[in-house]
Amino acid sequence: MNKIVLPGATLGVLGSGQLGRMFAIAARRMGYRVHTFSPGIDTPTGQVADVEIDADYDDLDAIRTFARGVDVITFEFENVSTAAADAAAEIVPVRPSGHALHITQQRAREKAFLALKGFPVTPFESVASFEELTAAVGRVGLPAILKTASFGYDGKGQHRLTAPEDGEAVWALVGHQPAILERVVEFTMEFSVVAVRGLDGAFAHYGAIENRHRHHILDLSIAPARMPEASAADAIAVTRAIMEELEYVGVLCVEFFLTGDGRILVNEIAPRPHNSGHLTFDACVTSQFEQQVRAICGLPLGATTQLRPAAMANLLGDVWRQGEPRWAAALEVPDVKLHLYGKGRALPGRKMGHLTALADTTDLAVQHVLAARDVLS
Ligand code: AMP
Secondary structure (H helix, E strand, O other): OOOOOOOOOEEEEEOOOHHHHHHHHHHHHOOOEEEEEEOOOOOOOOOOOOEEEEOOOOOHHHHHHHHHOOOEEEEOOOOOOHHHHHHHHOOOOEOOOHHHHHHHOEHHHHHHHHHHOOOOEOOEEEEOOHHHHHHHHHHHOOOEEEEEOEOOOOOOOEEEEOOHHHHHHHHHHOOOOOEEEEEOOOEEEEEEEEEEEOOOOOEEEEEEEEEEEEOOEEEEEEEOOOOOHHHHHHHHHHHHHHHHHOOOOEEEEEEEEEEOOOOEEEEEEEOOOOHHHOOHHHHEOOOHHHHHHHHHHOOOOOOOOEOOOEEEEEEEHHHHOOOOOOHHHHOOOOOEEEEEOOOOOOOOOOEEEEEEEEOOOHHHHHHHHHHHHHOOO
């Protein structure tokens, strides 16, 4: 099933958010057709796709019908069930594979995989009962974070323990369900590596991207990351090794913590293009979305060369609190690019779009992107 999918063919996307939208824009620019599948209509991806299918991910007959209409399938939403990925794979290639999806879509499984293969991770233990949690607190140490075993994205399903007595309350907060207890890392920086692996095993990456979060949601990404080169090189090597272990095809993002002594720890893996890679759209020769198209189609990977230092700021629904944002004012800031995802309702915390600023230095790019965002509301 390793045939090359050439322009003119149809690419299927499971999921219909902003990642699918930017994937579809990259695909259509290269002459592909795009079909999207998700429960809902007029979705961010559906608005730019050729065909939008409104069906449930658990409707395997609908998945099979969808698969018959496309030449290759990818996903932009990792909580698609393995059953759905397998049903699609009976008919067309699914890239990345259902196996990679299975491991990375559940936190406990992902952590176990990383630890088993010897990748650097935060100290953690899986817990399935209150008694196990109490015992794990003794071994992992405090402060710690209890995270639901199933993802939780953007920090949802995470609760901090600072004293042993917190155990009971926190166990109730995760809903008495399987979880992992993780030691809190005193990091000096969070960063990510967005990388791509082709059908022939070729590898390309965008270097280390510095990330700042607010209320557990990505707020700002800066490239290149302002960190020691040796630590960035370690992270790239770890990312490549993870992709090889998974026999991965497509774009993947590994999120890391950098500690005071230059060590790196994997926080989590996203089996798809990632929010921290959005700046590649404007700042790099080939964006992460075009790489996803190239990789899943079996084409050569593109150059990841970064043309200028860049910073990306997310636009959450909160930006609309005082009415329509002042787009024209933001666009007066030099070399700022606006991306909006076509989402109807601007709810607080909802990712509605982002701004990317390009400049001669990363510090200037950060200044410009923040100035542009500040002027919006
Ligand atoms: P996650 O959903 O696991 O990526 O967590 C969201 C954010 O919570 C991370 O980007 C960190 O800012 C913070 N966080 C998660 N795990 C830890 C940890 N073990 N130590 C310190 N901060 C953490």
